[in-house]
Amino acid sequence: MRAGSFQLEKNLKSGQHFHWREIPGEPGSFGVVNGGDAFFLRGEDLAGAAAEFFDLGAHYPSLEEFPELAPWRETAQWLRMLRQDPWETVVAFLLSSNNHMKRIQRSIWKLSENYGPLLAEAGGLALHGLPSPEVLAALDPSELRELGAGYRDKYLVGSAQIIASGALSLEELDQLSYDEAHRRLKELPGVGDKVADCILLFGYHKMEAFPVDVWVERVMREVYPREDFKNRKAIAAFGRERFGPYSGYFQQLLFTGRREMKG
DSSP, rough: OOOTTOOOHHHHHHSSSSOEEEEETTTEEEEETTTTEEEESSOOOOHHHHHHHHTTTOOEEEEEEEEGGGGGGHHHHOOOOOOOOOHHHHHHHHHTTTTTHHHHHHHHHHHHHHHHHHEEEEEEEEEEEOOOOOHHTOHHHHHTTTTTTGGGGGHHHHHHHHHHHOOOOOOHHSSSSSHHHHHHHHEEEEEEEHHHHHHHHHHHHHOOOOOOOOOOOOHHHHHHHHHHHHHHHHHHHHHHHHHHHHHHHHHHHHHHHHHHOOO
């Protein structure tokens, strides 16, 4: 990463993470929650757990081998792959189905305020963690629907029940191969290929993952106009072949950069 290139606000708004809010009366300053960690960030000089969360010590691949990505060079200067708590990503990306960022963020905030533990408070902003799988598993889906989860309410409660029961261990997924972890995650209700890939990429830093949503499908078809892109699974397979062990980074680069270009 080029010195001085990190941009806090752009990374928070890059579609990887949703558990944050701007501190009231302090433009450009944010309260961020990641699992049991809560940060009040008032600048871009980060250290400790906050620096780890933004993966500031990592170096990502150059775009030199990918001339077709030249329009994404500016985004590549500041984009970081956030290292998130796995449970955060399960909840966030179950909520992401047919949804948009602001609504996902609002639902996560309400869920945490109503059922999660208070982690920190400053500047008029209280930061609550998500309710644990055990707490969420005991809720009636209708309670989540009232918080804006919509039809995803049953997916959240059902997944929490499986995880709380021990039938699926989020800790053990980290030790599995990408393919096996992907297969296991799809045992959760509401988790298909794209959501499983998002959880593995953002919650476990498994860079083999290449999530394909409507934005990524669109940009991949623009950059690589191939006749064999019959469906999103074919696009994801090509992405993993083209970008190799850093597929997930390039997927996020394409996604974030295209959204910036479109304004």
